[in-house]
Amino acid sequence: MKSDIKLIDYLAVRRSIPAFQMCEPGPEKAEIEEILRLASRVPDHGKIAPWRFIVYRGEPRVRLGEELLTLALQTKPVLSEEMIQVERSRFTRAPVVVAVVSKAGPHIKIPEWEQLMSAGALCFNVILAANANGYVANWLTEWFAYDERAYPLLGVGSDEKVAGFIHIGSTTFPAIERPRPELADTVTWVGGDD
Numbered sequence: 001m002k003s004d005i006k007l008i009d010y011l012a013v014r015r016s017i018p019a020f021q022m023c024e025p026g027p028e029k030a031e032i033e034e035i036l037r038l039a040s041r042v043p044d045h046g047k048i049a050p051w052r053f054i055v056y057r058g059e060p061r062v063r064l065g066e067e068l069l070t071l072a073l074q075t076k077p078v079l080s081e082e083m084i085q086v087e088r089s090r091f092t093r094a095p096v097v098v099a100v101v102s103k104a105g106p107h108i109k110i111p112e113w114e115q116l117m118s119a120g121a122l123c124f125n126v127i128l129a130a131n132a133n134g135y136v137a138n139w140l141t142e143w144f145a146y147d148e149r150a151y152p153l154l155g156v157g158s159d160e161k162v163a164g165f166i167h168i169g170s171t172t173f174p175a176i177e178r179p180r181p182e183l184a185d186t187v188t189w190v191g192g193d194d
Contacts, residue, residue, distance in 0.1 A: 010131070013177075015178070016137065016139065017171050018138060019093040019094050020089075020093050021171050021172075021173040022093055022094040022095070022138075022167060022168075022171055023169060023170055023171060024170060025095065025170055026094065026135065026170070027168060032055055032096060032168075035098075035130050035133055035135075036055075036098070036129075038128075038132065039125040039126040039128070039129045040122070040125075042121040042122045042125050045114045045115075046107070048107065048115070049103075050104045050110075050115035050116075050119065051101060051102050051103055051118060051119040051122050051163065052100075052101050052103060053098055053100060054156070055096065055097075055098050056097040056098075056099070057095070057096050061092050062091075064091045064154070065088040065090050067153045068087055068088075068091075068150060068153070069088050071147065071149055071150055071153075072087045074149075095168070095169040095170075096167075096168040096169065097165050097166070097168070098126055098165070098166045099154065099155075099156070099164075099166075100119055100123045100126065100162070100165075100166065101119075101156055101157075101161070101162060102115065102119040102161045102162070103159075104119065105159065116163075119163035120164075123139050123163050123166060124139065126139075127139055127166060130166070135168050135170060136168070136171045136175075137166055137167060138167045140164065140167060141162065141164055142165065144162075145161075145162035146162075
């Protein structure tokens with residue numbers, strides 16, 4: 001990898017674009033399939049694929065927004081007009097939204113924690129694969145990823161969890177760098193004299 005300067009250059013500037021800054025065009029079905037095929041190449045102890053994808057495209061995203069708004073109003077009956085629009089647009093901000101659903105559970109050999117981490121790696125790999133195909137992407141969870149009342153609407157089973165919603169599309173906005181942690185604040189060295 002170190003000899004592939006293109007990958008090094010990409011990693012040095014990799015940046016998510018906010019979903020509300022996304023627009024058409026989004027990937028077509030064949031491109032989405034390629035993105036998901038590439039993304040599936042993640043660490044997966046035991047080769048059990050403890051995750052799956054749900055791809056949201058087209059008109060059903062509008063319906064999902066309305067249904068999520070209904071749920072949000074059940075929890076908080078008074079929402080500002082701005083928040084009503086936010087709820088309605090949860091799945092229409094980007095042309096394509098891919099849910100990464102964790103199927104982690106008890107296994108005779110593979111710890112559940114490793115299965116969960118595989119789903120997390122999958123979320124990030126969807127972003128990388130979308131970028132490699134010329135699209136911008138953002139990994140979001142949002143409240144309904146944790147609200148099981150929304151699971152039937154989203155196509156998520158009662159024995160599953162949402163690892164993330166990856167929004168994919170195009171943008172006319174520049175990627176703006178954000179502060180990154182200093183290595184001195186995040187790295188503990190054990191051994192070595194240099």
